[in-house]
Amino acid sequence: MVAHLLQRVTGDIIILYRNPNDPELGYSAYNIPHRIQASAYYHVNYGAQKQWQTTVGLIYQAKSGSPYSIYYYGDVNEDGANGNDLFFIPTDAQIDKMQFEETNFSANALTKTVFGDNFTAPKLTADMQRAMMKHWIGNDSYMKNHRGEFYKRYADNLAFEHHFDVHFAQKYSFKVGGQINSLELSFDIINAGNMLNKNWGHTYGDGFGVYYSPVNYQRNGRYQFTGGYATRNYSDYYSRWRGQLGLRYTF
Numbered sequence: 001m002v003a004h005l006l007q008r009v010t011g012d013i014i015i016l017y018r019n020p021n022d023p024e025l026g027y028s029a030y031n032i033p034h035r036i037q038a039s040a041y042y043h044v045n046y047g048a049q050k051q052w053q054t055t056v057g058l059i060y061q062a063k064s065g066s067p068y069s070i071y072y073y074g075d076v077n078e079d080g081a082n083g084n085d086l087f088f089i090p091t092d093a094q095i096d097k098m099q100f101e102e103t104n105f106s107a108n109a110l111t112k113t114v115f116g117d118n119f120t121a122p123k124l125t126a127d128m129q130r131a132m133m134k135h136w137i138g139n140d141s142y143m144k145n146h147r148g149e150f151y152k153r154y155a156d157n158l159a160f161e162h163h164f165d166v167h168f169a170q171k172y173s174f175k176v177g178g179q180i181n182s183l184e185l186s187f188d189i190i191n192a193g194n195m196l197n198k199n200w201g202h203t204y205g206d207g208f209g210v211y212y213s214p215v216n217y218q219r220n221g222r223y224q225f226t227g228g229y230a231t232r233n234y235s236d237y238y239s240r241w242r243g244q245l246g247l248r249y250t251f
Contacts, residue, residue: 026152026153026154027067027152027153027154027155028067028154028209029067029154029208029209030067030208030209031067031154031157031209032063032064032066032067032157033064033157034062034063034064034160035061035062035063035064036060036061036062036063037059037060037061037062038059038060039057039058039059039060040057040058041055041056041057041058041167042055042056042057043055051172051173051174052170052171052172052173053169053170053171053172053173054169054170054171055167055168055169055170055171056166056167056168057166057167057168057169058164058165058166058167059164059165059166059167060162060163060164061162061163061165062160062161062162062163063160063161064157064158064160064161065157065158065159065160065161065204065205066157066158066204066205066206066208066209066210067154067155067156067157067158067209067210068154068156068157068158068205068209068210068211068212068232069086069087069151069152069153069154069155069209069211069212070086070087070143070151070211070212070213070214070215071083071084071085071086071087071151071211071212071213072085072086072087072213072215072216072217073213073214073215073216073217074216074217074218074219075217075219076217083211083213085217086150086151086152086153087150087151087215088149088150088151089137089143089146089147089148089149089150089151090133090137090147090148091147091148092134094148095130095133095134095137096130098130098223099126099221099222099223100126100129100130100222100223100224100225101126101218101222101223101224102123102124102125102126103123103124103224103226104122104123104124105120105121105122105123105124106124106226106228107119107120108226108227108228108230108231109227109230109231110132110135110136110227110230110231111124111132111227113135114131114132114135114227115128124226129223129224129225129226132225132227132230133215133225136214136225136227136230141156142155142156154209158204158205158210158232159202159204159232159234161202161203161204162193162200162201163191163193163201163203164191164192164193164201165188165189165190165191165192166188166189166192167186167187167188168186168187168188169184169185169186169187170184170185170186171183171184171185172184176251179251181249181250181251182249182250183247183248183249183250184246184247184248184249184250185245185246185247186245186246186247186248187243187244187245187246188243188244188246189241189242189243190241190242190243190244191203191239191240191241191242192241193241194239194240194241195241201239201241202234202235202239203234203235203238203239204232204233204234204235205235206238212229212230212232213229214227214228214229214230
């Protein structure tokens with residue numbers, strides 16, 4: 001028996017997608033297509049026997065953000081599993097035919113973009129949700145070019161990331177039994193750019209595939225689109241600068 005994904009995109013359109021027994025070639029959850037790494041270190045040796053060494057280093061890393069997919073939140077194909085149905089990217093004409101369920105209004109980044117920073121309303125109507133979804137899809141670099149298609153698995157990547165680390169180390173070398181031993185104290189500032197400016201060094205993912213579910217399926221062919229989770233924001237916690245102290249003995 002072949003199982004198909006049945007998507008209720010509109011009231012009169014049925015779309016079948018994927019044969020799970022014949023999976024197609026797709027992007028990996030670990031797909032980071034671009035990565036740049038560079039480092040520079042400066043060493044100074046001094047003392048009567050050049051036994052002291054001070055090191056200063058700068059490390060730069062840049063990479064594509066984590067790959068991601070967009071799913072529906074809910075059980076669109078009614079197989080008993082929530083949040084595993086890939087999002088179908090509707091055209092504006094298909095959005096006009098979709099049935100949206102009214103919900104309470106709550107301001108977020110998308111509502112502010114579409115309706116204005118100071119806009120407020122008691123309810124998020126069906127027409128408002130349609131306008132928001134059209135704007136969201138029309139301004140997304142991947143979705144605007146794939147209207148009328150399913151969102152491919154890990155088809156796009158989060159924002160490109162730039163990170164700087166700074167390394168300081170002080171080493172003292174000495175002889176023990178004719179062998180050179182050394183003791184090194186180091187201090188690293190990880191993501192130093194964020195220490196200088198809170199808008200620098202943002203981290204959008206951990207390098208593994210992630211997914212977003214901004215479209216809620218409410219059953220019986222009805223949806224909700226509040227704009228929540230529609231913006232792929234950076235991780236506040238992992239974007240913070242950190243200090244790391246180290247001690248190393250070499251013999």
